[in-house]
Amino acid sequence: MAPVGCYQAVVMLLAAQLLCCAAADADAEAGTVIPAESRPCVDCHAFEFMQRALQDLKKTAFNLDARTETLVLRAERRALCDCMPTNSLR
Numbered sequence: 001m002a003p004v005g006c007y008q009a010v011v012m013l014l015a016a017q018l019l020c021c022a023a024a025d026a027d028a029e030a031g032t033v034i035p036a037e038s039r040p041c042v043d044c045h046a047f048e049f050m051q052r053a054l055q056d057l058k059k060t061a062f063n064l065d066a067r068t069e070t071l072v073l074r075a076e077r078r079a080l081c082d083c084m085p086t087n088s089l090r
Helices: 004-028 042-083
Strands: none
Touching: 004 042
16 A cells, blocks of 8 residues: 555645646636636645545555455455364354
């Protein structure tokens, strides 16, 4: 499993791409002027996006940890059953 720092780097990279795309869209629509009060704050949207992405990564990491633990317990149980005679398990 990858370290948590790797997930944070991915989230930061995605946020940077989002900001670059937003800047490119703003350049393409330079002819229209939207008042600042009605424009969404790019920083706020990026922060919300990063928060949701981080929550998703945490859920995924938790699910992977739980699945890994289950698989390890199964493997340990199989190894234990393989090395012990079946009549001693009763």
